[in-house]
Amino acid sequence: MPQPSTAVLMFVAYRHAEKRIVDFLAESGFGDITLAQGRIAARLSEDGLRLTELAEQAQVTKQTAGFLVDQLEAAGYVERVPDPSDARARLIRLAPRGRQVQRRARVMERRIEAEWERHLGAERMADLHASLADLREITDPYR
Template sequence: MVSLPDQFVKTQEAAAMPEPHPALLMFIGARYVEQRVADAVVAAGYTDLTPAMGRVAARLSEDGIRVTELAEQARITKQSASVLVDQLERGAYVERVPDPADARARLVVIAPRGREVQRVARREERAIAREWTRHLGAERMAALQAALSDLREITDPYR
């Protein structure tokens, strides 16, 4: 068996993280929720929604939002956002309405069918929160929620 120099072994040990980075752990949890919600939406009969459409729709605000803002928040191109909004509009999940602040601009607003999907998604999100609370306990779940909310102050420019 070949023995490695001590310096090489120490460098390799220092490079290896003992635990996954917190951001990776958050990503894993977020993807889990996203998949569960998508599965619930499909099970409720909304089979024409793609994950990309869902990510864009999740960024809709109550007052509506311009496609350029949606693109920026979703970190996709304006062209990609436009295509996804077109698909959502064809599925009757969103509508484009005149922007009261600028007659030349249009806002994307959630349509009644989109509200139905939103109710399905929120119901599944609440179920996941209950499961996580049972697993972690109420105190640790509250601490997790508080810590993640605090992190938004430095990570979410759209909060």
């Protein structure tokens, strides 16, 4: 790779951040969260989300999403409740332990972004974020 493409450069930085967050969570007493579970859990809130939507957003099949949610549920991070508007569906929402781990993950997320800002300067960091957010319009079908 003489000149890594823009996309590969994104991957390098992303994976660095992801790994540091998972390691940090392990140190914080959440050692049972895997990377794949984290990608799912990051998309949940207390509001609840259907499995189908979750799977679309996370870009996996609903079977895969269900598999990971099963594990998160068994570990006490999420819970499934009936969807009042549709008896076929259930809403997946963060349990208290899930909120804890999400708060903890955000701590490291902010720390990493602070490092990046120190390295790039505030203005370039803001531009970087803005450009990435704009790219989402043409790269994220589930925006």
